Amino acid sequence: MTILTHGKERLSQEQRDALVQQNIAEMGMFIGGLIREGQFPQSDLDVSSSVISHSIMSWAKEFEDKYQGPDFDYGKGIPELGDPAGYLDAIDNFTDLKMREAGWLTEEYINDEKRFWHNMEYYVDIEFRVTRTIKVKAFSKEDAIAQAEAWWEQVSLPEAIENADDMDEFYIKETLRVEDAGK
Template sequence: MNNTNSVSQQEREAMIQENIAEIGMMIGFLIATDALPKTDLDLSSTDISQKVISWAKEFEDTHQGSDYDFYHTITELGKPDGYLDAIDNFTDLKLREAGWLTEEYILDTARFWNSRT
């Protein structure tokens, strides 16, 4: 869903900044817990930063608005409990697609893609 007309440009930019912060915190946590082995993958901070910005914009373009009904309408993200949970699930998918996650993390039953019914 793309509701680019439903928010002002200033609101959109603020939401993108929020997305960047949330994605960045998640990636930092995953690096710290070795679920994203940055060194083994030979990823530079620049590589990661560029992806974070790109993904933050993509999320906002696709699932715009903090009042969006994430739980009922975005099946590819599981059934997230709101905006930040949707960003986290989106980030998980992007990291998996990029091949940046360990197999152990991907196969963990806590991942929303492993608990789909």
């Protein structure tokens, strides 16, 4: 059964289920490559194969639900996935993010400047009696906070006085990726 939405043919549930299976295969191959390269030290982290399998199945479904397979307009870009070139590139980048969130990647891999998450822009709201938003380039929310703290260390006394009455307070209120700020 073919479903039409806004004049465009949509995939049936059976076709979507087949895509989830393809996602599982792509994610499994990607993770296998990370294991071979030593970037996912599975044995060092004591992560069982069943945990990996369960995660892959969950991530494959989540990816399909969020990006709707080939129905997604990749030409518009997916900033949170590093603006992938297409469907398979998007799956690999999504898997990379999930692996990073799970804590399954080496620091060397995470900090590699070739990773798509490097130099993503974040807005960091800083409270300094008044709230000021600065833009920083970072690879994660935590790194954006560290960049904001480093910025604060470089603020001169005249600049601090110009922006607030009291320079004793510094508090990070909120951190948002630039792409997420407009939502």
